[in-house]
Amino acid sequence: MATDAGSGVDDLSRHGKALLAGEGTVCIFQRAITDLGGMLWMTQTAWRLLWVLIGSMEPGNYVYYSMAEGARRTGMSYGVTRRAWQVLTTYELLRLEYDTAGMPLRWRLSPHLCWRGRPWKARIAQKNWDAERQLTTLAQSWDTPAQT
Secondary structure (H helix, E strand, O other): OOOHHHOOHHHHHHHHHHHHHHOOOOEEOHHHHHHHHOOOOOOHHHHHHHHHHHHHOEOOOEEOOOHHHHHHHHOOOHHHHHHHHHHHHHOOOEEEEEOOOOOEEEEEEOOOOEEOOOOOHHHHHHHHHHHHHHHHHHHHHOOOOOOO
């Protein structure tokens, strides 16, 4: 059964589907990236690192490499890359997650900025991201000394 009488539309569709299947697809949230573009604290090196992280993240927004590997991938020195990581973590664009023993396990990019994974899970991840921030703030308030 021939369709489109040899117009090449079917070939183009097959090629597009093959690209999507072979490459990871990332959703960038337009408002978040636009708002981020106006922030003066976002340095050129932080942008460079952010795009490398977005381009190499796994589903669920996880990144499984160290700062040293980030420096290698960006072509920047370790010190410059470390400052860029600090900018991203300070402004909650990136978090370091730990395993049960308290050892660094992986990095996670904010699901408010971008998402790699099933689309309907993005909103759940955003709510969890916000809840984790609230728990961290609450836990910090518990460290006050007891009054006697």
